[in-house]
Amino acid sequence: MKLLLIPPDTRPPTLAHPLQLARMTGAAVQVPPAEALPNFFTPGNTATLRTWLLDHAAQADTLIVCLETLCLGGMIPARRVSDGLDRVLERLNVLREARALNPDLHIYAHGVVVRVAHDNDPHEEKEYYGEWGPGLRAYSVAADRHARHGEAERDALTAARAALPPHILADWVGTRERNRTLHLHALDLLAEGVLTHLSVTLDDTSEYGLAALDRRMLEARADELGVWARFDCYPGADEVPCALLTRALRRGLPPARAWVRYSGTLGAGAGLIYEDRPAGELVRAHLRGAGCVLADSVAEADFILAVNTPGLRQANLQPDWATVDTPHRHLPAFVDTIRADLEAGRAVSLADIAYPNGAERRLWTLMQPLSLAELAGFSAWNTAGNTLGSAVAFGALAAQVSDKAAHAEAMFSRVVDDVLYQAYARAEVRAHLGSPSPYDLGEARADAEAKLQELITPRIQAVWDRHWGGSGLKLELGQAHLSWPRLFTGVFPLSVSHTGETG
Template sequence: MERLNKIAFIPLDERPCNYEFPYLLAQGTGIQLARPPQDMMGLKKKPGDTDRLWSWLEQECGDADGAIVALDTLLYGGIIPSRLHAMEHSQVAERLQKLRRLKQINPQLRIFAFQLLMRCPQYSIADEEPDYYGDWGREIFLQGYISHRAELGIASMDELEELADIERRLPEEIIDDYMRRRSVNIAVIQDVLELIAEGLIDFMIFPQDDSAPFGHTAKDQQKVRAMISDRDLELRTYMYPGADEVGCTLFARMVHEGMGKTPLVYPRMAAVQGPFVTPLYEDRFFYESLKYQILAAGGLVASSAEEADLILLVNTPGETMMEADSQQHPFFSYDVYRNIIELVEYGDYMLRHKGKPVAVADVGYANGADHKLLKLLKQKGMLFELAGYAGWNTSSNTLGTVIVQSMLYLQYGRTPQHMDFLSLRYAEDLCYCSVVRMALNQGEVEAMGLSKFELDGQRGEVSRLVLERLGAELEKRINGGWGRVEVIDCYMPWNRTFEVGLRVRYHPGGPS
């Protein structure tokens, strides 16, 4: 492929992690990443305008080198609508065939796509699921989990009794609706695989959002893996844990393909057992997902630091992963079964004495950064010297984000856009996810007469409070003689505390 000039991009939804992150990472590369106007995208449970999105995509692909498309957006209107729709298979399949038009318009177009395997959360909350999930979500999960174990012959008698009780209580119309939608989504994935086999889709990822080793999603995963194998598509179709980072991953892969480059990444772990931890919300050892994340972005795992283009410091748990909001009282293993001091000293040595680019995957906790690790990085003066950093949401969300940022750093260097994105990670992953959000969720929003699932609007009093708090936390935890981070905009994208929308600016130097 010649040097890339333009890529048309359909995000998974309108949240910043999907709509903004790939766009921000593309800034400074010289590649135009064209994305649809915000008003075409949906809003949480409200689907995007699929007719307008298809028209926009056709228009933009006329002079594009490649297209990166979230099929859930083009088919259902977004990630949440893919779990809520009432369409028949034939309706969705008809939409899918519109992909053919893209290569008729531009035969040289490379199409990289992704589509989620529908998740099955373990809790009864309807925030991102059908309304009945608020009453029956736990039962729907357990019905799938125990019945899968029963099929495998490993369910206990207690589990079988629980399954019988659930199936007596769970309303038939609810489980029928849920399973009908799952079957439609799997049938469409089979259609997608035919397009890959045909060569219409050049590369595909089926990410697994909130996966588990047993249950409805695990069974769907087995079906899809068999379909991929039957069509000999393993080298062009990946399936691994993740979701909101995949737009970034495919951008990096397309960039590397265009350049004809394969970056080598050497991961250095904080704990001996770190590679064998199964992260929260995932279904396999951490190291297996790490290999996929590097591979999917167009790189390979290096066998030594010497041959590596990039050193990736990986802050794994020592034994069992906890949520970031519990790190004031962590498990014994966090202090004893891992060594983040050695991790930081090693990274500092590779950066200062060996001249190797160093990035940090902060996956010690789920849903936020590790306070201790960031404190050490600040003491070493490394925060604004890194090739990349991330520490948000799931382990795979973090991995995909930092791997892409640091791989682009290898090609394009320390651009102003790189520094701004690095600064955004510190503001969001540490100061918001691990500090400010925790305080909001521990009674503050309730004291305001609100709920963590329903605030006072995207730009209400909560967003003003968050903006003020972030400034104070950045001063305390990040800003110093090497640089400082200024938050210039703050809003709450889905009117809940879980995610925040920020615009930040990096300023070199600053008060020591």
């Protein structure tokens, strides 16, 4: 299979990770030139992307495309640029042209409902969000509450609107409306048969807010068009290329069946910080997003999805004994089930969603006696949705792995980022810097990267030696650095090859 991928941006989770998943199955993936893709909040070149797509469409089997990159220059630029709707829809029309060039081309598209950011980031959002973020969040909640509950919420909405400069509110809402219209037109392409599948996900969402209102409008349009068999709408964002890659690579096969094991008996009901639904419903949504289904029994399952949920609800700082590490779950027993599944020869993919933005350190410690190299998948990065999307892709593709070294590279890359960096080294680098800005490290970036390299390089080698040292594979490390001028995303270049190969 020959695939084309137009990703949300160039961070490792959105670009390198899906490429690794494809490579472990033997699939070939082409991506646009780096200069055409977005870099942080700098938009990609939509004209170059159009040319690249039309040049390659005729020879491809599958296109996986982020609508925000194709039409607005990237997932983050889509929240910031002022491009008019006419230009955006003109760029969308290139998908019709690509299908005309190659009627057999399968197009898997995804878009992201504009988030209502939880913090006051002036770089990933409009610049004015640094000052007006709290007021815009309050308006978002009030507008959705009014839409759902009617006149009883009118006074709160009026007050929230009055607290904001009219031009700020108009610009912010107008950006949302433009992007929502893009997604509605993508639904039309789905109904016409131009798209094979469409996923519109919700980034950093919550129970109330304008993202929920957008979701209901999209769902209503899907009802009208009758496209639910080929449409998904659920919380997620950066992991969607992995989900759609899984759909593409399993096209023509029966849906992969997953047996879900939670770390607590009430795990399906656990609350999440960046999603609008409990863990069990999020699991079901991500399984469907990747074309998978729940198995009726362990015996018939194609893979085990082991999900480490918080006892009651996620918390940001660990250890948290109030809502995460509570008597509502028993981690030693959870690890015992993983060990038993591995000993029984089952494919096990582990999704650690107890805390956002990194693995749970206690679980990591308990897992050390296991042979992590035997896992089919591992994920613990960013939001619960990001983690689940990666873990489901690993599990669903387990039976198609044809390159042991490529699988180890994909797995170990997640361990390095999700555990060694996000759960440990990131906080240590932050402490070394003092109190750096979470939005832009500025001149402190070089110091941060030097400290990161000092801390993490020996740890990477130690974990490799412990869990993959007897695998007959060879690890080669590049120099760790940061993806953007902030600590949130690290880059850890590594390659895994069979002993005697050159990487």
